[in-house]
Amino acid sequence: MNPTNIDNLSELKTVLEAGLLAADGPQTLKDLARMFEQELSADMLRRALEELRGDWEGRGVELVQVADGWRFQTRAQMQPYLARLKNERPPRYSRAVLETLAIVAYRQPVTRGDIEDIRGVSVNAQIIKTLEDRGWVETIGHKEVPGRPALLATTKKFLSDLNLRNLAELPPLEDLGNMLAPDTAATPGAADEDPEGGIGAAGSEDPALPASAPAAAGAGGQG
Amino acid sequence: MNPTNIDNLSELKTVLEAGLLAADGPQTLKDLARMFEQELSADMLRRALEELRGDWEGRGVELVQVADGWRFQTRAQMQPYLARLKNERPPRYSRAVLETLAIVAYRQPVTRGDIEDIRGVSVNAQIIKTLEDRGWVETIGHKEVPGRPALLATTKKFLSDLNLRNLAELPPLEDLGNMLAPDTAATPGAADEDPEGGIGAAGSEDPALPASAPAAAGAGGQG
Amino acid sequence: MSEAALDPVQTELPIARVRGEPLAELPADLYIPPDALEVFLETFEGPLDLLLYLIRRHNVDVLDIPMAELTRQYLAYVEAARTSRLELAAEYLLMAAMLIEIKSRMLLPRPPRADAAEPEDPRAELVRRLLEYEQIKLAAQTLDKQPRIGRDFEPAGAWLGAAAQALPEVQLRDLADAWLAILGRARLNKHHRMPRTELSVREHMARILRLLQEGRYLEFQELFPSSAGVAELVVCFLAVLELARESLLRVSQDAPLAPIYVKRHESDEHRQPE
Numbered sequence: 001m002n003p004t005n006i007d008n009l010s011e012l013k014t015v016l017e018a019g020l021l022a023a024d025g026p027q028t029l030k031d032l033a034r035m036f037e038q039e040l041s042a043d044m045l046r047r048a049l050e051e052l053r054g055d056w057e058g059r060g061v062e063l064v065q066v067a068d069g070w071r072f073q074t075r076a077q078m079q080p081y082l083a084r085l086k087n088e089r090p091p092r093y094s095r096a097v098l099e100t101l102a103i104v105a106y107r108q109p110v111t112r113g114d115i116e117d118i119r120g121v122s123v124n125a126q127i128i129k130t131l132e133d134r135g136w137v138e139t140i141g142h143k144e145v146p147g148r149p150a151l152l153a154t155t156k157k158f159l160s161d162l163n164l165r166n167l168a169e170l171p172p173l174e175d176l177g178n179m180l181a182p183d184t185a186a187t188p189g190a191a192d193e194d195p196e197g198g199i200g201a202a203g204s205e206d207p208a209l210p211a212s213a214p215a216a217a218g219a220g221g222q223g
Numbered sequence: 224m225n226p227t228n229i230d231n232l233s234e235l236k237t238v239l240e241a242g243l244l245a246a247d248g249p250q251t252l253k254d255l256a257r258m259f260e261q262e263l264s265a266d267m268l269r270r271a272l273e274e275l276r277g278d279w280e281g282r283g284v285e286l287v288q289v290a291d292g293w294r295f296q297t298r299a300q301m302q303p304y305l306a307r308l309k310n311e312r313p314p315r316y317s318r319a320v321l322e323t324l325a326i327v328a329y330r331q332p333v334t335r336g337d338i339e340d341i342r343g344v345s346v347n348a349q350i351i352k353t354l355e356d357r358g359w360v361e362t363i364g365h366k367e368v369p370g371r372p373a374l375l376a377t378t379k380k381f382l383s384d385l386n387l388r389n390l391a392e393l394p395p396l397e398d399l400g401n402m403l404a405p406d407t408a409a410t411p412g413a414a415d416e417d418p419e420g421g422i423g424a425a426g427s428e429d430p431a432l433p434a435s436a437p438a439a440a441g442a443g444g445q446g
Numbered sequence: 447m448s449e450a451a452l453d454p455v456q457t458e459l460p461i462a463r464v465r466g467e468p469l470a471e472l473p474a475d476l477y478i479p480p481d482a483l484e485v486f487l488e489t490f491e492g493p494l495d496l497l498l499y500l501i502r503r504h505n506v507d508v509l510d511i512p513m514a515e516l517t518r519q520y521l522a523y524v525e526a527a528r529t530s531r532l533e534l535a536a537e538y539l540l541m542a543a544m545l546i547e548i549k550s551r552m553l554l555p556r557p558p559r560a561d562a563a564e565p566e567d568p569r570a571e572l573v574r575r576l577l578e579y580e581q582i583k584l585a586a587q588t589l590d591k592q593p594r595i596g597r598d599f600e601p602a603g604a605w606l607g608a609a610a611q612a613l614p615e616v617q618l619r620d621l622a623d624a625w626l627a628i629l630g631r632a633r634l635n636k637h638h639r640m641p642r643t644e645l646s647v648r649e650h651m652a653r654i655l656r657l658l659q660e661g662r663y664l665e666f667q668e669l670f671p672s673s674a675g676v677a678e679l680v681v682c683f684l685a686v687l688e689l690a691r692e693s694l695l696r697v698s699q700d701a702p703l704a705p706i707y708v709k710r711h712e713s714d715e716h717r718q719p720e
Contacts, residue, residue: 018283018301019308021244022600027308035304060241061604073605078241080615081258082606085242085250093614095624101616102624108652109694118628140655144693144711151694153652162618167649171622244604284602295602299593305600313597318491321586329585341582343575344492344537384595394588396581 006036012048013055026069093130100127104137104152105170111149128152136161229259235271236278249292249383290382290389316353323350327360328381328393332374334366351375359384484532487523493541494579496523501576508576511569513552517545548572646678650685655694658710666697666706 006012019035020027029042032049049070053063060078063070074082093101100123103115115123131137136158139150159166229235242258243250252265255272272293276286283301287294297305316324323346326338338346354360359381365371382389490496500519501508524542527534548568556565567573593599654669670682686708689695696711 014283015301015304018297018602019304021284021295021602021604022297022301022305023308025605031308035308058237060237061244071605072244074241074245078238078245081238081242082245084260085246085254085258091614093616093620095627098616098620098624099628102621102628105621106625106648108648109655120631140652141659141694141710151655153655162616162621164618166646168646171618171625241604244602245606246603248601296595297600297602299598301600302598313594316590318583318586321590322491322582325582325586325589328589329582341575341578342492343494343541343579344535385589385592386595386599387592394585394592397584 006038006040009048009051012040012044013052016045016048017052020063020070020072023071026066026071028069031069094127096121096124097127097130101131101136101154104131105154105158105167108153108167109140109151110153111143111151113149115152229261229263232271232274235263235267236275239268239271240275243286243293243295246294249289249294251292254292287386288388289386290379294383296386317350319347320350320353324354324359324377324381327354327375328377328390329396331376332363334372334374336372338375357384483526483530487527487532487534491583492535493520493538494576495583496520496538497541498576498580498583508573508580511573513545513549513569517542517549520545544572646681647684647688650682651689651694654682654685654689654708655710658695658708661710663707663709666708669708 006015015035016032019032023031029045032045033040033042049063049065056063056072059075061072061074063072096119099119100115103118104110107114107118112123112125112128128137132139136155137152138155140153141151142148143151154167164170229238238258239255242255246254252268255268256263256265272286272288279286279295282298284295284297287296319342322342323338326341327333330337330341335346335351351360359378360375361378362373363376364374366374377390382392387393487496490499497516497520500516501511506512506516521542524534524538527538551568556568595601657664657669666686669686670679674682686695686697690697693711696709697706698709699706
């Protein structure tokens with residue numbers, strides 16, 4: 001009896017699972033087939049992988065197919081835990097990114113021009129790309145004005161990532177307006193310890209602006 | 224609702240599983256506890272880990288506890304498959320390297336001179352470097368004799384890489400009694416040499432012997 | 447402990463007898479050509495290893511080694527290596543000297559010890575070293591059989607998911623702060639008016655634009671979620687009006703009471719509703 005011969009689907013899945021978990025990167029069907037002495041059709045392997053994927057549903061790790069093959073990877077929901085395990089302080093978005101996001105969220109659909117009008121500074125394309133790459137902002141059409149600028153809106157993923165059912169659950173503007181004492185804007189913000197920091201820092205083109213976030217202790221990503 | 228709070232055991236297991244699979248090496252209970260915002264007792268974590276270990280029974284991968292913590296690893300039965308998946312062959316160590324490793328493991332801390340005494344040959348610096356590069360042996364101090372030779376000991380990684388939790392789990396040293404030629408006991412000619420107390424006490428006089436080899440014959444030494 | 451009693455002849459029949467002397471002491475290995483001898487000697491980790499081989503080969507009691515015989519055999523190897531001009535580590539020669547010394551001490555009466563205990567056996571130290579070495583030699587073999595990472599098992603792990611490149615976290619608080627910052631600046635600059643539209647209206651505006659992607663026409667009613675309550679219907683209607691006001695939407699009706707069609711306001715209006 002050959003040790004690398006496989007008799008049934010469940011055995012096949014066991015080996016595939018071990019192989020994928022032991023491998024360093026994504027494995028193609030061809031890579032995976034190499035594990036077995038007997039010839040296994042790509043169909044057979046694919047079926048086993050699909051079943052395996054199903055077996056892992058609801059876990060913190062999932063089997064995914066990426067461009068260069070199959071691999072196990074942690075689910076996005078595990079990220080907060082994993083970040084704490086790795087003891088990394090989560091990076092923070094620059095103020096420019098956060099403000100752009102806030103404008104898209106509260107004023108959607110908006111064009112880049114609208115965002116620039118509201119922020120009073122030009123908006124780096126990188127900022128919008130950062131938000132698009134994150135899957136939080138998308139183009140939902142174009143405004144029929146010269147240049148046909150893209151109309152930006154927030155996505156469902158944005159809502160679910162922020163634990164919201166709908167946009168109405170965003171902190172209401174009225175309240176925010178009331179919270180804003182007339183002179184707050186001139187107060188140097190406490191929450192601005194890293195104006196340049198974070199991933200989207202490319203867009204912090206307004207370093208000269210007075211930080212105006214009201215005290216808002218410990219805003220954002222705690223460690 | 225805090226995203227890194229855990230409500231039940233099954234959720235806890237899901238996170239532990241993802242954390243252990245995402246981690247780079249074995250994780251201690253302390254490492255794992257860091258993932259959660261709330262305080263989780265070591266007992267609670269251990270219980271979850273034990274359950275998780277049970278969940279993985281019969282799979283190609285198992286959850287094990289080694290010297291530096293818990294980790295997932297493939298079962299031995301998977302190795303024929305994995306060997307075909309892997310491109311590189313694992314290194315094979317020469318007898319010189321293995322004997323040097325055994326001396327460091329069983330007699331630590333030792334100097335290079337001690338190793339030479341036991342093996343009866345000079346020890347090539349490359350041999351020790353091979354073990355150091357593998358992360359199995361390290362210098363933990365210097366002996367206060369002329370030349371202040373380095374004192375070598377095995378690392379936690381050595382134990383973990385050999386699937387051990389501590390030095391006491393090293394395979395016990397061969398009982399010296401077994402090393403006698405089978406017919407010796409009956410040989411009248413051997414009578415005037417007491418096998419219990421005599422010259423055969425080699426090796427057993429080392430109180431620091433980690434694995435406490437079933438205290439080889441007569442620790443009486445050559446007194 | 448007579449040397450005779452422990453002569454290898456006891457356990458191994460002599461190959462031949464030369465002038466009445468058994469010829470068992472020269473191992474067959476010695477008659478192999480020099481390059482083979484080199485290979486043979488290379489298999490030993492040193493003099494202790496070679497001695498152990500000789501002892502174990504003849505099934506001799508380590509605790510009562512026949513020194514004369516062992517020394518003779520050992521020297522035969524060393525000599526064979528020397529005449530073959532094989533490079534032999536200095537340790538082999540040192541061991542040869544030690545063996546000869548022990549052998550000669552065995553021939554002398556042992557001096558009585560002060561404490562009247564057994565006189566020290568001249569072989570004691572050699573035996574101690576042999577046994578210690580053999581113990582380590584066996585331990586090395588056992589260690590080599592111990593399951594080893596990368597050879598007998600692999601660490602199992604998963605890729606850190608896409609999200610695992612430590613993406614910045616954003617809390618609602620951050621958004622609120624960002625918005626407040628904007629508002630604050632707007633007030634400071636005075637020249638900005640922040641139009642206030644219900645957020646839910648904005649949400650419907652985005653939703654309707656999505657519905658109308660790719661130049662699609664929809665009947666007016668289709669813009670309203672079927673499950674919507676009165677309040678939501680009103681909000682949705684406001685969204686349509688707001689979109690029309692902002693020229694993002696084109697609402698058309700061919701005749702009174704005919705179906706109302708809605709389309710995104712785009713320049714390519716050649717497509718007609720059915």
